[in-house]
Amino acid sequence: MRAWRTPPCLTSLRHSDLQKRQNSASANTNYFIKEALKELEYPQKLQRLLLTPQREVLVELVITKDNGEIETFNAYRVQHDDSRGPYKGGLRYHPKVDLDDVRSLASLMTWKTAVMDIPFGGAKGGISVDPKLLSERELEKLTRKLVQAIKDTIGPQVDIPAPDVGSNASVMAWFFDEYSKFSGFSPGVVTGKPVHLHGSYGREAATGRGTVFATREMLKATGAGSITDKKFVIQGFGNVGSWAAEIFEEHGGKVIAVSDAFGAVYNENGLDIKALRRHIADGDLLSAFSEGEAIDKDTILSIPCDVLVPAAIEGVINADTAGQVDAKYVVEAANGPTTPEGDKILRERGIVVLPDIYTNGGGVTVSFFEWVQNLQNFRWEEEEVNKRLDLKMTEAFAQIWEISRQKKLPLRTAAFVKALQSVTRAHLHRGFD
């Protein structure tokens, strides 16, 4: 295992690397943080502390595949800040994951946990792997290898992973099991576990449900009314997108188009989301859903609607695409879906953006509830979980909205201001020696 503290690892960057970093995910995230820092006038040294991660771990994982061949994968865990509590954040299994992505996502977690006012810091991890190309057995081996490699840098009071793109409750179950072999029974080492294995009711749907509560608050505050009869377009139909779609529909919204990595489907009267989810669960393609029209997935951002919900990957709303968005609101259920250039264009066009560090905070909030239940060896009913989630989303929105109004700031900058103030306060109170 190789581990280091930043920034020494950056000293060997070549010029081409530096050019790449200028448009990198972490540069984009830092751009948004710096926008908010302008409002706060903190000293430079403090700014550096807030912008850079506390630890970055890179490990190589080797597994024997089912066919007897060996294969090597790069894996990362970036721990950005733990001033407010143990590091917290998901594990992404995706072929395009690299250290810079994980660095950006770890930083977003620090601000998200602060915005949601839950007692965690921020971290993120990932493996550069296409999970669809591995068998279940190979995925399990890879996850167990990851635990063996990083077990000394995580723990229920240190750093608590969770699911993200490409990982799920089964991955969390293997993670918990492997970690417990070294440290004894430790359900609190990961969240997002299966409900029957110390998981929490409501965690699977939490990010989507939180997105709906967040949208409800935003529509109310901006005078646009309720979710009922509003038209929604959702990019990404995985955990977050499909749950958000179902819950928007339950609240009377019309989800008129959704896309995934393979295609898109449209129905101007609203798709039957429960039927669509069954269709996908049966292994069928979105585009083959008979109660909708198959459309080009690359047109999804430009479909006229009230609320556009990016719920897939980073950087999709950018200098090239932001001008095509035909929505009144963009609700960022994904992490980092909008680049600084895209954000500027949306702002100039008067499109309200509800930022990721608040919108998708429902996932980590219910992860916190799961962790609390694990520490207490106790289970809350789903109704209790959802009620507490609603309260957290509502309270956080009210605070962001207030900062936004008082300081005349976009909601994203207001959310970062709230988070930066909270993290800085924790650092200053704890001290540095």
Ligand SMILES: NC(=O)C1=CN([C@@H]2O[C@H](COP(=O)(O)OP(=O)(O)OC[C@H]3O[C@@H](n4cnc5c(N)ncnc54)[C@H](O)[C@@H]3O)[C@@H](O)[C@H]2O)C=CC1
């Ligand atoms: N799962 C969770 O609890 C949380 C997830 N998030 C964020 O939400 C986003 C989605 O995560 P999950 O739903 O968990 O992942 P997932 O792996 O369950 O689903 C991702 C979806 O995006 C689709 N997709 C991928 N590339 C696409 C493209 N180019 N165009 C359209 N669709 C595309 C996939 O086909 C899939 O439907 C990510 O940004 C993740 O970091 C944020 C907070 C918590």
Ligand SMILES: O=C(O)CCC(=O)C(=O)O
């Ligand atoms: O549930 C968690 O701990 C983290 C979820 C996550 O990775 C995220 O909010 O981006």
